[in-house]
Amino acid sequence: MEKLTIVKVGGKIVEDPISLKQLLSDFSKIAGYKVLVHGGGRSATALAAKLGIESKMVNGRRITDNDMLNVVTMVYGGLVNKQIVAGLQAIDVNALGLTGADLNYMRSKKRPVTDIDYGFVGDVKEVNADILAELISKGVVPVLAPLTHDKEGSLLNTNADTIAGEAAKALAKHFEVTLVYCFEKKGVLLNEQDDESVIQELTHSLFEKYVAEGIIQGGMIPKLENSFEALKSGVKQVVITRADQIYSAKGTTIL
C-alpha cells in the first residue's frame, strides 16, 4: 500500500501568516500522499467577538448556536480553509478544501442534548473514504475544515482532532496511514518542566504505566486514547509533535 500522511494542525499555526507559510512549506516536503486537517478556533472566537456573539466553551468544546454555526462556517470553511488552499497552490501542491458536506465525504449527527446542549455540533457517523482515496491517488491534497454535515441540510461543527482521526481510520483501508497531531510541545513529555524530555516511542502498556504514575495527565489522556483507537482501526502510526517538526518526523511516535 502507498503511504499517506495526515497532518492535523491547530488554529494558532494556521492563523498567523508567517507560521502558516512555514507550515505549508514543511508540509509540502513530506514525501508521498498527504492530507491537511486544520482548526481555526481563535479566528472564530475573534470574529464572533467583533459581531457581538459570545463564545461559550464546555470541556474545551464550543457551544454552537445558529449564529456561531454561521461564524465557524465562514471562518473554518471560508477564511482559514481557502487561505491554506491558496497558499498550497502557490507552492504547487494541488490542494482541495473540503467540509464534510463536500462530496458528502463525512456525515455526522447532531449531538444529542443531555445535561449540556452543544448545539450544532456533529458526531461523525460515516466517512466516504473511497471518494477521498480516489482524489488522493490522483495527487490531490485534501485540506479538511472542522465541519461536517448531517445530510439533511445542516452543517455541523466537529472537532478537528476528530476529523483527522476519523479520516485516518477510514483511509487506512486504502493507504498505509501516518497520523500526525501537532501541538505546542515537541512531543509527549516525561517531565512537563523539561521541553526536551520527549518520549520517543509510546506503546499502550507504557501509556498505562505513565498514566498510573501521573506522568501523563489532563487533556493528553483522551488525545492518546484516541490515538490508540486509531491504531486499532488500522492506522499504521500516530505521531504527536510540534508543527515545525512535521517534516523531520521527530516527536512521540505511538505504536
Next chain:
Amino acid sequence: MEKLTIVKVGGKIVEDPISLKQLLSDFSKIAGYKVLVHGGGRSATALAAKLGIESKMVNGRRITDNDMLNVVTMVYGGLVNKQIVAGLQAIDVNALGLTGADLNYMRSKKRPVTDIDYGFVGDVKEVNADILAELISKGVVPVLAPLTHDKEGSLLNTNADTIAGEAAKALAKHFEVTLVYCFEKKGVLLNEQDDESVIQELTHSLFEKYVAEGIIQGGMIPKLENSFEALKSGVKQVVITRADQIYSAKGTTIL
C-alpha cells in the same frame, strides 16, 4: 457530447433560506450534468457593515481591500457556498464547493490599477477544465463561489457572471453547454414596463437592432455581449431567465 447545464444565480436567491431551498430543488431536477455558480454580494455587504467595513462599489464592481477580501472569502467561500453544498447533499446531489484555488481550477491576475484601484479583484487567465470535466463526468456537481486565485497565494474576488462564462467556455470542449443566467425578470424584455414581454429567442443581429432602437439598454448590454462571446467560444446556448424558471427552461434563449 453529453449535455451540461451551468446555472448562475445571484445573491438575492441564495441568501434567503426559502428561495434557496426552492432553487436547489428546481436545480436538482435539471436533467444531465450540472454546475451551479453563485453570488453573495448582499451577505458580504451585510457582514462588512457589521464589522464596520465600508462597501465601495464602482461600476457595479466591489472595491476589495484586504479586509473586504477576508469578508468575501468568508461569505462566498464559506457561508453561502457551504450552505448550498449542504442543501444539495440533502436532496442527493453530490455537490462539491470550489473557489478557483481549489484544484487550481481557475487562475486569475489582480486587475491592474488604472484610474480605479479595484484592489484584490481578479481577471481570469486560465481555466483548468479537464479536472472539472472529470469530476462532472463522475456525477459530481461543482458549486462555484465567485473567488479565484493568482497561484501566488492570494485569493481574488471575481464576478460570478464572469466565473460562469469562463467555466462555460472552458467546459464547452468537453460538453454541450447550456449557460443559464438568472436575474429578477423572466427574460430579456421587449417592453420594460411589461414583465410578460419576454423575447424568446435573441440572435446577434436582432440584439444589434434592439440596441440601436433603445429597446435593450443599460446593464443588459454587457451581459448579452458576454453571452454572444460565450457562444462564439463554443457554448451551445445561453438562457437569461428568472430563478423559478430554470427547470422549465423558459426565458430568453440566446443563439
